[in-house]
Amino acid sequence: MPLDNTNFPLVWMSYDEEPDHDHDEDFEALEASFRRGTPFVILTDNAPAEDHEHSPEEKKRTALWMKKHKAELRSLVLAMIVIEPNLPKRMAFKPFGVAFAKFWGYPMKLASSREEALEIAGKLLSEHAGSATT
Template structure:
């Protein structure tokens, strides 16, 4: 995954494997977002068919999340996920149930980038 905060408070997540940063880089980027102490929304697409991450990487993420949970819940308004077709939407809906339990903020599914930006703007008002 790659985190792009160049249009903060809209934060793009790129799940393309060829663009992936290390777990340490992603967590540092996410820590920098929290350090701003301003609400934001993640916008992403893809990412559900990339297999299971390494167990050590999962532990790093879980430990980071636990250490930062109050700020994550306070500042992250949502993860707005673009799913362009029925199959992607189904996978995203299934994943969203687990996502919110883990991260503490909702994963909302939309059909295109325009809907994602509109939903993000609504959440940030």
């Protein structure tokens, strides 16, 4: 899940992984975003395939990393926005969103287009900025 935070607070995630992909780089990119101390939104336009599996080692490493960074995940990541133009596929993600939020500590939002995703992200960021000043 390579991450691109060059357009922070919009952090783009890709699920196009090479076989020798280094997940430590992904964790480091998220930690770099945390160190900014500013809330952000994760966006992706290529959600994982249904058969996307992680090895037991990857699952354990992810769980340990999440435990260590639970506070940052809950306070700094406003949402993950999944762009899926196909309505049936988008609807299939809805039930998964509940489990996703419980697991990661932030909500999953669905968008039909990049433009809609950017609107949602802008709204989340401005709402948070507004609530932070009151």
